[in-house]
Amino acid sequence: QQQVKQSPQSLIVQKGGISIINCAYENTAFDYFPWYQQFPGKGPALLIAIRPDVSEKKEGRFTISFNKSAKQFSLHIMDSQPGDSATYFCAAGYGQNFVFGPGTRLSVLP
Amino acid sequence: KAGVTQTPRYLIKTRGQQVTLSCSPISGHRSVSWYQQTPGQGLQFLFEYFSETQRNKGNFPGRFSGRQFSNSRSEMNVSTLELGDSALYLCASSLVLAGKDTQYFGPGTRLTVL
Numbered sequence: 001q002q003q004v005k006q007s008p009q010s011l012i013v014q015k016g017g018i019s020i021i022n023c024a025y026e027n028t029a030f031d032y033f034p035w036y037q038q039f040p041g042k043g044p045a046l047l048i049a050i051r052p053d054v055s056e057k058k059e060g061r062f063t064i065s066f067n068k069s070a071k072q073f074s075l076h077i078m079d080s081q082p083g084d085s086a087t088y089f090c091a092a093g094y095g096q097n098f099v100f101g102p103g104t105r106l107s108v109l110p
Numbered sequence: 111k112a113g114v115t116q117t118p119r120y121l122i123k124t125r126g127q128q129v130t131l132s133c134s135p136i137s138g139h140r141s142v143s144w145y146q147q148t149p150g151q152g153l154q155f156l157f158e159y160f161s162e163t164q165r166n167k168g169n170f171p172g173r174f175s176g177r178q179f180s181n182s183r184s185e186m187n188v189s190t191l192e193l194g195d196s197a198l199y200l201c202a203s204s205l206v207l208a209g210k211d212t213q214y215f216g217p218g219t220r221l222t223v224l
Contacts, residue, residue, distance in 0.1 A: 034212065043114075043200050043215035044153075089153065096141050096204060097166055098213060100153040 002027060004092050006101030013108050019077040021104045023090035026071065030092035030099075035064065035075050038087045038103075047088070048075070080108045112137065114203050114216035122222045128189040131219045135182050135203030141165075142184040143213060144176060147198040156199075159184055188221075196223045 005024045013019045023033075032051055036044035050057045050064040050073065057064045063076040077084055085108050090101040115134045123129050135142050143166075144156040155168040159178035176186045182203075188195055198220050202213035 036215070041217075043202075043217045046212055046214065049212060096143060096158045096160070096213075098143070098155065100145075102152045 002099050004090060004099045004101045006090050006104060008104060009102070010105040011107070013080045013106065015080065015082060015108055015110050017080050017108075019080045019084070019106055019108070020074060021088055021090070021106070022072065022074045023092075023101050024070075024072045025092045025099075027092070027099075028071070029094050032093045033064070033066065033073050034091050034093070035062075036089045036091065036100075038089065044089055077106075080106075082108045082110050084108050114201055114214055116199075116201050116216040116219050118219060119217065120220045120222075122224060123191050124224050125191055125193060127191050128187065129191060129221060131186045131188075131199055131201075131221075133184045133186070133201030133203075133216060135184070135201075136205075136214055139203035139205050139214075140182055141204040142178055142182065143202045143204070144184070144186050145200040145202065146170075147200055147218070148196075153200070156186070191223045193223050196221060 007022050034049035035047045037047045038044040048059050048062045050066050052068050055066050061078045066073045087103045087105050089103050091098050117132045141160045143158040146154045157176050158166040162178045173189045178184045198218040200218045202215045204213045
């Protein structure tokens, strides 16, 4: 019940395209869903986060879609750029208990 | 405001040795969590400290321990190192206020066990 599933494992997108990463969780106690971006040699950096009382949150080119009944949430990166090439982690948490997905390696081709 | 700092950034040890890693949270943050990151297992939660008390613990053996000081700085210790302990150890701090549970990660300590 603590697992967070994430797909795809890797993703290749052309510059200007839309990158979509999906996550699913099981534990209904989770009430906070952040996405992190990690570049090689760096720690994960918070990208955007959502709580289950809203179905969508947008910040610049990044949008989280949240489906509470399906226990799924996804990250959309619009107008993907080569600088977005990184590993993306979804997470689910309550309080300070966080469970992370296995990560998606995104490559944006110029 | 300075971010989360971790020292040292890189460490090489041999099997059987012990190691201590340090984490200084963002000023004002009282919660510090530790994670182990490996290519095979991803990000795995080790433990979380709040006000010098361990509140949560992941599924790691007792060789992994930690503590938090009154200034919220935290240390993590691994005793009797094994080859499989080679990983990036990440520390994350959090403000711990209602609606502000976001964790901010440090750059990590890369531990290599030979």
